[in-house]
Each structure stands twice: as structure tokens, then as C-alpha cells.
Amino acid sequence: MKRLQMFGLLNKDMEILEKELYRSxxxxxxxxxxxxxxxLKAGGKRLRPVFVLMGGKFGTYDLDKLKRIAVPLELIHSASLVHDDVIDDADTRRGEPTVKAKWDDKIAMYTGDYIYAKALAITAELPNPRIHQILSKAMVEMTIGEMEQIRDFFNSGQSVRHYLRRIRRKTALLIAISCQLGALAADAELEKAGLLYKYGYNVGMAFQIRDDLLDLRGTEKQIGKPPGSDMRQGNITLPVIYTLEDDRLRGALLDELEQIREGRAGAGRAIDIILSGDGISRAEELASRYIDKALAALDKLPNNRTKGNLRDIAYFVTGRAY
Amino acid sequence: MKRLQMFGLLNKDMEILEKELYRSxxxxxxxxxxxxxxxLKAGGKRLRPVFVLMGGKFGTYDLDKLKRIAVPLELIHSASLVHDDVIDDADTRRGEPTVKAKWDDKIAMYTGDYIYAKALAITAELPNPRIHQILSKAMVEMTIGEMEQIRDFFNSGQSVRHYLRRIRRKTALLIAISCQLGALAADAELEKAGLLYKYGYNVGMAFQIRDDLLDLRGTEKQIGKPPGSDMRQGNITLPVIYTLEDDRLRGALLDELEQIREGRAGAGRAIDIILSGDGISRAEELASRYIDKALAALDKLPNNRTKGNLRDIAYFVTGRAY
Incomplete structure (x- = not known):
């Protein structure tokens, strides 16, 4: 996916951050x-840096301080992706060969370790200990979420709650703290930082649900990999869990999942079963509820141009028209 | 290897740290x-925590502060080992199955990520930003050292200087900052912390050279793995580099290394070649020079009981009688 280009006022600063990211x-x-x-050059939406800068707009905006948070957050996200690609045995990401494919698993592992360490070395230059605490705790939660994910591969007995806890750790938390830390680094009031955290958390949840939906409904061109990749890896997502709750579809989907697990089938028939039920629409509905919560948090923040941009992102993330 | 048991005065505190380590x-x-x-329970000498506590003895010794450094340092060391075992494809460490052998590579990778993150979350509770900076920079250097190591596998053209730079990053730096951060956390004078860093750095260099020597000269029982493991993995250590400098042995050793690389020979003949030259004694001599430097740094520190213990460790590390 391409970098978000919708925010005229931030484009210049995002260009600077992009160079900082490479330099780091x-x-x-x-x-x-x-x-x-x-x-890093394979791209990405740079969602986390965008959120850091926007969080900064609710205090005393200082790019020099903000970049010491935006760059590490994007680095942590990137390091987690390079390790994920080892786990998922993924050969391409964003249409480019992954590090593990172009080099090997071992080099990918140390690349991730290096990028994590670099991220921390950059934040260590910041004088605010609260920021380290928030960041390092989020990293712990992320690794727990990642481990939960491999432990839950092909676990068709998992609940919606289970899924939500996992994506909270895997995705939502890092987006939430991007918004929050941007505000804190700009010395915004704690209340504003808290509302931005809520906004980011709920947008992050919606974002991951929508990403999981896209894996079932998107075309290969849209998502940069064949549809149903999650299921083939054993990653049971929300529409699957909802479909398994449907007594008329449960048996057939369980059979398909078993065949996929044993490598005897692709994801095609499983996707057809899911599309025939209401798993997709229920997942969309839950994503919408998260977006509503994000917008409610946003409402309580003072009116400024950034608030409008954050609203746009919330709509963009769920793929709603705006 | 077993935990160091030689320091009566620290044994009680080391017991507390051991429990803290598990709890973390x-x-x-x-x-x-x-x-x-x-x-963690597979053991280890706990060298880094011992050095933290000893560093603390040169200031206002406070176990509660020191454990927030000692535990993370041991965690970082342990996380690097669990990732190393993936790289080295090692099935046992300290006589126990490795995480990658008992579970798998992926679980080992995330276990390392988790332990790294945990280490940082613990230090983040400390108010001293200087400590984070030192720690995160050391982590960056460690990952660089690890990457250098895989890049240099079977690189028989590497120089002594190259080797020393790698073990500095891989081993010596973390031991150096263990001594230094212990002192800093105890509010010792910067000069003392600097001398302790020098002591730790030189002991760490000697320690790694000795470890590499042991891999060639030790019995399987002593080192917990078959001798020559380093060479079989392609890890070119100091005695190998020295032997390659010897014109009478160079050709034969290069041939053997090539055969090992191609999986057509074990390390037996290569070890015989090395033992027939002066590579071992030259490496021992260099380790001794590092120990002498460590002792010289120690001499400048005020006399106390800990100073005697640090001298004992220096001797212990090189395997000299004392």
C-alpha cells in the first residue's frame, strides 16, 4: 500500500521523516x-508516523521532538513485519520480495533485532521516562500478541473475545500509543493524550478487522498476495469465527479448514462458504462500531484542522466513502 | 556452566536476583x-548480574535499584542466546535442549523478542536516561556483531582486528556496561564507573577468546557440545586466524575448512592442524594481555573486598590458577 497522501499540511514533514527513517x-x-x-523502502502507509505528527498538533508541535517518536514507532512496526514474514514464510510483502526471501530467515531475524534496538536507541535520547515506559510496555504486548497468533494457528475453537485481544496486542496498541505519544511529546494535556489514545486504539481495531476482511474479499492485485492467505497460514480471523458460529455452515467450514491445514485444499471453497453466510457483514458491523467509538473520542477534542484529518483517516481505514 | 559461587557476600543477593529473573x-x-x-532455568554463570552487583559496591549499594539493571542485562544476554541457537541450529545448550529444539525456530524467535522487550520494560522504570542510552546502544552493537558473525561464516580472509571487533560487539560490550551500569545505578563517581567499564571490557574480550579456545581444546563433557562446533558452523575464531597466518599450515587448514564447509569432513583434522602450530598459544597470550589490562584498570580503583573478588574473576575467566 502507498503512503497516505491526503494531508497537505503534513506532507513536507512526512518527507523529512521518510529520510530520517532511512538515515536511522x-x-x-x-x-x-x-x-x-x-x-523500509518497500513502502507502507506510514500510518504510525502520521498519527504521531497529528497527535503533536494538539500540543506544541515540534518536528524535532516528534521525529524521535515517529521514527522509532515505524521502526518497531517494520521490525515486527520482518519477523512476521519469517513466521508466515512470506515471499512477498507490498509486491516486493521479503528480507527472508531475498536473503534468508536468519538474516531476517537479525535485521529485526537490529531495527528494534535502533528504535530504542533513538527514543533513549528523549528525556521523558514516561515515553520509554509506554513504548517498552507496548513492545511486550506486541510480542505476546505475536506468540498468541502462532499458538492459535488453526485453533477453530477460539472466541471473538480471543481474537479481539490478539489484534489489540498485535495492531491496535501501537497505533493507540502513536497518537498518545505524539501528544505527550508535544506537551499536550494528559486528557487530550488520553482521548487520542482512545481514538487510535479504536481506529487500530477497525483497521485490523478490515485488513482481515480484505484478505478474504480483496483481489490479489489489491492485497498484494493471493486471497485467503490468512486461512492458509492457519490465522483464524473474525469472519471465520462468526461463520463457525453459524450452525448451517460450521461443519462444512471446519472440514475445509482441516483440509487446508493438511495441505489438501486451497482457501477457495472456505472463502465461498464464508461469503455465503453473514460472517463478513457481522465483521464489518463490528469494525464500524470501533470507528464510531473512535469518532466519539475525537468529538471531545478541541476543534482544529487535524481533527478533521483524523476523522478522514477513520473513514479511510474502514473503506467508507467520505 | 554453573552459576559462579565464589562470592560469599553476594550469594544471598544473587539468590534474590535469580528469583526476580524468573518472575520477570x-x-x-x-x-x-x-x-x-x-x-532461564537451563542456567548460566550469571556473569552479567554478578558484575552489576559488584559495580554497585563502588557506590551506594542498593539491591532494589541494582536488580533493575542486573535482571535486564541477563535477559538481554539470554534473548541473544535463544536467537543465536536459531542461527547456529543448536539442539542443546548447557546440556539442555534449546528452545528451538524443544519447540521450533519460530517460537524461539518470538521468545527472544519477548525477552528483549521485557528487559527494556524493566529498565524503563529507572529514572536515569543515561542508563537507557548506554543499554540501547549496546543492544544495537550486539545485533551488529551477530550479523557480522553470520556474514563472516567461513570467511577465511578475516583479520585479527576483524575478529576482535566482532567479539567486542558480541560479548565484551555487554560485560563492560554491566560493571559500569552497576556503578552508575549506585551513584558512584563517573571515574570509577569508567574504570569498571575498562575492567569489564577487557575481561569480556579475554572471556570470549578463552571460550573460543575451549571450543577447540575442551572435551565434549567440559563444553557441553562436541569440540570444533565453531568451525563446523563456519565461525572463524582467533586460533584459526593465527594458524592461517602460518605459511606451513595455511594450505592444509584452508583445505580442511573447505571440506568442513561442504559437509565432507568433521572438525577433527582441522583441530589437529591448529594444535600442531602456535595458534593456541598466541591466542592464550592475547587473552592474557586483556586480563593484564583489566587488572591495570582495577588497580586504580579504591581498595575494598569487591576489588579482590573482581581480581579473582579475571583469573577465573582465563582459567589461570589463583
């Missing part, structure tokens, strides 16, 4: 520079 | 708790 992994070691830049 | 990885997730405890 350069010069230590030729191979690490190459693998890290390959990863 | 418990309760977040059942699988992560299990894998992390498996790793």
Missing part, C-alpha cells in the same frame, strides 16, 4: 543497512 | 512463560 538504519554495517533499507 | 518473564502468556523459564 544506515552506516552501522553494510549488510544491515542493505536489508533494513530494502524493508 | 512470568504471567503474560502461558507459552512465553514456559519457553522463557526453560531458557
Amino acid at each position: 538504519v544506515q552506516g552501522d554495517d553494510p549488510l544491515l543497512t542493505e536489508t533494513s533499507l530494502h524493508l | 518473564v512470568q504471567g503474560d502468556d502461558p507459552l512465553l512463560t514456559e519457553t522463557s523459564l526453560h531458557l
